[in-house]
Amino acid sequence: MxxxxxxxxxxxxxxxxxxxxxxxxxxxxxxxxxxxxxxxxxxxxxxxxxxxxxxxxxxxxxFAWYDQVLNLSCTLGVIPERFLADAKQIPSEVGLELYFKMARGDTNEQGEVAACEMTKWFDTNYHYIVPEFTENQSFAISSSxxxxxxxxxxxxxxxxxxxxxxxxxxxxxxxxxxxxxxxxxxxxxxxxxxxxxxxxxxxxxxxxxxxxxxxxxxxxxxxxxxxxxxxxxxxxxxxxxxxxxxxxxxxxxxxxxxxxxxxxxxxxxxxxxxxxxxxxxxxxxxxxxxxxxxxxxxxxxxxxxxxxxxxxxxxxxxxxxxxxxxxxxxxxxxxxxxxxxxxxxxxxxxxxxxxxxxxxxxxxxxxxxxxxxxxxxxxxxxxxxxxxxxxxNSGRIHDETIQARVQAIDANMSIRQKPYNQRVVLQRQQLKLPLLPTTTIGSFPQTTAIRAARKAFKAGKLTEAEYRAEMKQQIADAVHRQETLDLDVLVHGEAERNDMVEYFGEQLSGFLFSQHGWVQSYGSRCVKPPIILGDIKREQPMTVEWIRYAQTLTNKPLKGMLTGPVTMLCWSFPREDVSREVSCLQLALALRDEVQDLEKAGIHIIQIDEPAIREGLPLRKAEWQQYLDWAVRCFKIASCGVENTTQIHTHMCYSEFNDIIEAIAALDADVITIETSRSDMELLDAFENFEYPNEIGPGVYDIHSPNIPSQDWIKQLLKKAANKIDLERLWVNPDCGLKTRDWSETEQALANMVAVAKELREEYQAS
The missing domain is CATH 3.20.20.210 (TIM Barrel)
Structure with a gap:
């Protein structure tokens, strides 16, 4: 047998x-x-x-309630001391309460207790809870x-x-x-x-x-x-x-x-x-x-x-x-x-x-x-x-016009008109942002009302006009809340988007979508990756109407929000009949068209998220450079077709990217925002040892935890960041999108974040 x-x-x-x-x-x-x-x-x-x-x-x-690595940590008694009671004794049987505190964080009489760090499982989009070891670490069977x-x-x-x-x-x-x-x-x-x-x-x-x-x-x-x-x-x-x-x-x-x-x-x-x-x-x-x-x-x-x-x-x-x-x-x-x-x-x-x-x-x-x-x-x-x-033999897969456009890509398509040190002067004149500008990563809470409207629209219970009107109302609400909080750079909140990859894939040719094809990303967070079936093309603008509408509601600058080509590729199920590079180049061209249309619509800050760029890195270092060459090229093809006054942002989260910092610099994004709160700003060591030339927004609080970060907590992290990043290049933002949070905790957390930014702004300007 x-x-x-x-x-x-x-x-x-x-x-x-x-x-x-x-x-x-x-x-x-x-x-x-x-x-x-x-x-x-x-x-x-x-x-x-x-x-x-x-x-x-x-x-x-x-099977795991949150993560299989966390299961093993509990089985072996690897429990960080901050989660234990005064006796600091590992319980003989780790229960669900302690288990979830490690995954999600906690608040006790001493204040906020940070969740265990979370990062990518090898080169997948699954996130595991990182075990924490001390030099005198003991192990004991602590879960049955x-x-x-x-x-x-x-x-x-x-x-x-x-x-x-x-x-x-x-x-x-x-x-x-x-x-x-x-x-x-x-x-x-x-x-x-x-x-x-x-x-x-x-x-x-x-x-x-x-x-x-x-x-x-x-x-x-x-x-x-x-x-x-x-x-x-x-x-x-x-x-x-x-x-x-x-x-x-x-x-x-x-x-x-x-x-x-x-x-x-x-x-x-x-x-x-x-x-x-x-x-x-x-x-x-x-x-x-x-x-x-x-x-x-x-x-x-x-x-x-x-x-x-x-x-x-x-x-x-x-x-x-x-x-x-x-x-x-x-x-x-x-x-x-x-x-x-x-x-x-x-x-x-x-x-x-x-x-x-x-x-x-x-x-x-x-x-x-x-x-x-x-x-x-x-x-x-x-x-x-x-x-x-x-x-x-299927005609669903190949499109000769798309293949010809990929073949016609030239080197000039991946170069900005001027280098960053010249662009930044023009961008500051245009945007007129204060020191330590505040912003968010893009998404705001997907409320019950938003989900109900989307479900009703899919079921035919709302007309397209009714659905769009409801989404515009939600966008207006998000813009109003941000103005009330006095954030400096606003977003439209992404009410109309189901998922940061699926939303775009639905508007591109070459994609197939499941109804129940969910996979776990972390904890209770599930995603439904699109399936790349064939050659990829943008049929029409995908985000312009929504963001142009949001910009009419405020005099503050508003960010256009896109998912980058590498992340679109990594967070989809890819084809097996062509290389990943080919599909990524096709995605880059589609996004390049969208970026240029956003700029024409008067949007002068455009964020192209690439949280998966580290995830896509081959596991063997000998294969890294080949991947990084085409990944960076694809991002630049998508982002470099704009004027010098347009500020390009990118976002990366939950990735140990210190070892690819040179490739991240090569992206030539004007601003990068990164996850640093769970790692207590450890990821900024890379920027201390490498003279990163552009602007950086280190995440100052963990959006995956239900804890409301205190002003003291945020101030502590920002001051750590300020020791490593020049103030003129430092942005203030959460570490990821706020889609999974509710409005109450979102507004409290952002209010604290804005208050700290203003306080430090005054301190530094007075000194």
Whole structure:
């Protein structure tokens, strides 16, 4: 036989049931018992779907109320001291209250307690909660959630395969706090507790455990490679088989380390790195299982089953039943079920597969490799072949006029007329902004009224004229509130926008949209990425009418708000028949047209958000420059077609971009706004060590926390920023858009922010 398994399944539910339950719990609409029951219901449903698809093992431990890395921190007792009571004792069982405080922050009698830092999970749009380690860090099993879930799956009559982030990757992804020390110094104590946990898991009758070590696809030095050998030599004595799971790239120079570790199995990602199959098989020890990730866990396209069957049959003949089949990575990054998308045309539907369908593909391929020639398996493979043939010949995908425009791009399209030091003089004359100008990132609360109007419009209960009138009323309200707060640069609030990528994709050719294709971004935040189906073109202006209307309501400057080409690409499901660069260039040209139309409409500040530019960076440094070259080029094509007096902003959030600061400078945006509040302005170290030439707005409060930042808190952060950035180049703003907050907390937070900016403005001008 050939084992079929998955590395993880989406936890949110077909209808985002987890999101709705967690947010109801936060609002006090569900009690803890009800929330726990909803989670159990979802887990059991997801396991059942995977078993019905034909998987031999179901993953357990992929469920999380907020984030799987946060789950592990609670399991291991890695709780920052600021969240603990006076006794500073780690509880024997970390409960939901403490768990959510770590994720979202808290306020106690001492004041605001900052949430744990959040950043991108490798090169995905998923955000994890960063573990915080101290030099004297202790570890102890402090949560039984994983063990209870294993029991649940077994009681359901299923074979559970627990999933845990491995010890080296856990250390790598965490941050040393309080002093500068080597995180690997914590490894011995960490492995001791991992060993205890694996014994408890084995005592529940578990055969296999999956330890995810995705950092084995990164550049590692010898000390970290030695850390792997130390850790897994100790863990081999635990009475459970270990499947070491790697993904998001090739093992490369870590192949020897991974292949020789004393684990019973190894998983490799053949979607991202198909070229590594031969070298891995050639060096695979005779006792070791090889799990091949051939179904793409990060995209929505159907798998070419015949192609993989032909490629894997020689491997099957060579290693026999030691061959397992799975997805490239966890299906966390995939929408749940294609069967909910009845609106798709029949030809397009057959090109797609969501998580439920991907599990079926895994099972079909495993059975075919095992020699199953039944009608069901044969028909599934033939259907896959037919779908690929039709897609390759479809007229939906290619547009020769768009391709010709890409070919005609020249170097002048990515150069501003004058350098920044000359532009800034002209922009200051035009805009007449004060020292420490205040602004927001773009979006304002998506209220119940806004969502109800959008839902009614989609259902045909509001005419287009009625819907547009309602959105204009919401825009007018947002502008009025900003004027009352006395912000310096206003935005229209984005009431008419559903999502910062989906909104634009809906107005561009070449995109396909699901109705229920949600994936988790962080916590209870879900996004519905568009699908890039073919060549991309702007049919008409996308934002001009809304922003021009908003500008008529105020004499203050108003920012036009666009999503940048790299982020549009990274936060969509991309094509697999062309390079990412090609799609990004097409997006850049579409946005260039929009930027120029905004300028013609009298908008002299235009923000082109690129929060995903760091996320799109390849995991191996040797591949960075090629990506950065075309990513920067695409941004500049989009932004450089304007006059010198037009000020271009960009925004980046939740990215460790210190190591690409030169590329960020190369964007030549007049102003960048960045997330720095959760990291306590640590990200500004990059601007201290690198003489960034343009203007910067470091986020002075965390919009993802329900806490209202005090004026003292904001002042402290701004003064830290002022120590590293010249005052003339410093802007004051939140760290991200305010879409997910309500108006009460938004206005209180912004009022505090504006008050601090005015106070510091007076202090600095008087000194």
């Amino acid at each position: 050939t084992i079929a398994h998955s590395l993880g399944f989406p936890r949110i539910g077909k209808q985002r049931e987890l999101k709705k339950a967690v947010e109801a719990y936060w609002r006090g609409k569900l009690n803890q018992e009800q929330l726990l029951a909803e989670g159990q219901k979802l887990r059991q449903q997801h396991w059942q779907w995977q078993a019905e698809a034909g998987l031999d093992y179901v993953p357990v431990g992929d 959630q994983l063990l209870e879930e294993i029991k649940e799956a077994a009681q359901q009559g299923l074979k559970p395969k627990p999933v845990l982030l491995g010890p080296l990757s856990y250390l790598w992804l965490g941050k040393a706090k309080g002093s500068d020390f080597n995180k690997l110094s914590l490894l011995d104590e960490l492995i001791r507790v991992y060993g205890e946990l694996l014994v408890k898991i084995a005592d529940l009758g578990v055969e296999w455990i999956q330890l995810d070590e995705p950092i084995l696809t990164l550049d590692l030095d010898n000390e970290w490679r030695q850390g792997f050998e130390t850790a897994y030599n100790r863990l081999q004595s635990t009475p459970v088989n270990i499947l070491l799971a790697t993904y998001f790239g090739a093992l490369g120079d870590n192949l020897g380390t991974a292949i020789n570790l004393p684990t019973e199995g190894l998983h490799i990602d053949l979607v991202r790195a198909p070229e590594q199959l031969t070298s891995v098989v050639d060096r695979l020890p005779a006792y070791k299982v090889l799990s091949v990730g051939v179904v793409n866990g990060r995209n929505v396209w159907r798998t070419d089953l015949q192609q993989w069957l032909e490629r894997l049959q020689p491997v099957k003949q060579r290693i026999g039943d030691r061959l397992w089949v799975g997805p490239s990575c966890s299906l966390l990054h995939s929408p749940v079920d294609l069967n909910q998308e009845q609106q798709f045309a029949d030809d397009v539907r057959q090109w797609l597969a969501f998580a439920v369908q991907k599990n079926k593909e895994i099972a079909v391929l495993a059975k075919a490799l095992a020699g199953d020639n039944s009608t069901e398996i044969t028909a599934a493979i033939e259907a896959s072949m037919a779908a690929f043939k039709e897609k390759n």
